[in-house]
Amino acid sequence: MSLTTQSGQSSAVSNLRICFYGAGSMAEALVRGLIHNNLAEPGRISMLNRQNADRLRELHDRYGIVTVQQGVSPEDLLQDADIVMLAMKPKDAAEAIAQIRHLLRPEQLIVSVIAGLSIDSLSRLIGKPVSIVRTMPNTSSTIGLGVTGLSYSAGVTDRQRIVAEQLFGAVGMTVTIPESMQDAVTGVSGSGPAYVYYFMESMIAGAVELGFDPEESRRLVLQTFLGAAEMVRQTGEDPAELRRKVTSPNGTTQAAIELMERDGLKTTVMGAVARSAERAGEIGKELERKINE
Ligand SMILES: NC(=O)C1=CN([C@@H]2O[C@H](COP(=O)(O)OP(=O)(O)OC[C@H]3O[C@@H](n4cnc5c(N)ncnc54)[C@H](OP(=O)(O)O)[C@@H]3O)[C@@H](O)[C@H]2O)C=CC1
Numbered sequence: 001m002s003l004t005t006q007s008g009q010s011s012a013v014s015n016l017r018i019c020f021y022g023a024g025s026m027a028e029a030l031v032r033g034l035i036h037n038n039l040a041e042p043g044r045i046s047m048l049n050r051q052n053a054d055r056l057r058e059l060h061d062r063y064g065i066v067t068v069q070q071g072v073s074p075e076d077l078l079q080d081a082d083i084v085m086l087a088m089k090p091k092d093a094a095e096a097i098a099q100i101r102h103l104l105r106p107e108q109l110i111v112s113v114i115a116g117l118s119i120d121s122l123s124r125l126i127g128k129p130v131s132i133v134r135t136m137p138n139t140s141s142t143i144g145l146g147v148t149g150l151s152y153s154a155g156v157t158d159r160q161r162i163v164a165e166q167l168f169g170a171v172g173m174t175v176t177i178p179e180s181m182q183d184a185v186t187g188v189s190g191s192g193p194a195y196v197y198y199f200m201e202s203m204i205a206g207a208v209e210l211g212f213d214p215e216e217s218r219r220l221v222l223q224t225f226l227g228a229a230e231m232v233r234q235t236g237e238d239p240a241e242l243r244r245k246v247t248s249p250n251g252t253t254q255a256a257i258e259l260m261e262r263d264g265l266k267t268t269v270m271g272a273v274a275r276s277a278e279r280a281g282e283i284g285k286e287l288e289r290k291i292n293e
């Protein structure tokens with residue numbers, strides 16, 4: 001069966017087998033997005049993890065994807081894959097890759113979502129020439145509204161770039177960036193959903209303090225976020241300009257924003273974006289040190 005994308009075009013990915021090595025939240029976000037957007041058949045997607053059999057069972061039941069519980073060995077799943085997606089935590093990457101590198105083939109496309117892990121470090125962990133795509137997606141890929149930064153190793157072919165762009169394009173927006181910007185994209189959009197959730201949590205807490213029950217607070221805040229994000233998207237106006245339109249002179253919004261400015265909220269948020277990017281760099285350096293030991 002040949003799959004077509006939502007735009008009706010046939011996809012470069014549909015006939016490929018994808019093996020996820022790591023079955024956590026990011027892997028699930030991508031799988032859900034790929035299946036829901038009709039880009040990959042569940043029978044061509046497999047998942048491996050370290051030990052959590054219940055988690056694999058849950059993913060099989062939920063999406064129909066293949067796991068070792070369907071009687072296929074991890075070795076076969078990895079060797080048969082056209083694309084191997086590395087989706088474990090950075091601290092587990094070196095050990096996990098050491099366990100599978102003998103199974104990897106030069107014609108496979110290796111896609112990593114691991115924060116901080118450079119193409120050079122990953123190549124050294126694999127220890128033989130392979131095509132690598134370093135990516136930084138986010139969990140909004142689950143609903144097709146993700147953002148993914150993509151960077152390619154020197155050997156990646158045009159065809160492989162198309163495959164990578166289709167894979168991540170199926171679950172949101174893609175941006176091709178020099179690898180030197182991967183930590184920066186981690187600080188902005190990789191970690192970014194968590195900043196937004198934190199702001200939402202804070203507004204919900206504020207609404208509860210004012211007397212709304214938690215469910216009403218959640219509905220009010222959610223609609224406020226959806227409406228504001230759509231206003232930025234649909235009007236194309238600068239967020240600063242849209243903010244000015246809400247803010248009446250000497251009114252309620254001015255009073256609130258003055259408090260935020262007094263407490264340095266903008267500086268804090270800018271600092272948080274920078275700190276996440278910096279932490280991605282630190283993680284990369286820690287991995288490099290570990291590889292050189
Ligand atoms: N969560 C997010 O928002 C984002 C995460 N990322 C990146 O995605 C990666 C995964 O993150 P996330 O999904 O949150 O992590 P999770 O902790 O949810 O999942 C990690 C997975 O890796 C598996 N794993 C660990 N060690 C091994 C091993 N030796 N062999 C095989 N599988 C192994 C775990 O298996 P088991 O449970 O059996 O131990 C688990 O399935 C990270 O590198 C992170 O930087 C990137 C962008 C966004």
Ligand SMILES: O=C(O)[C@@H]1CCC=N1
Pocket residue numbers: 115186190191
């Ligand atoms: O927190 C993390 O390290 C990962 C990378 C980006 C989002 N989550």
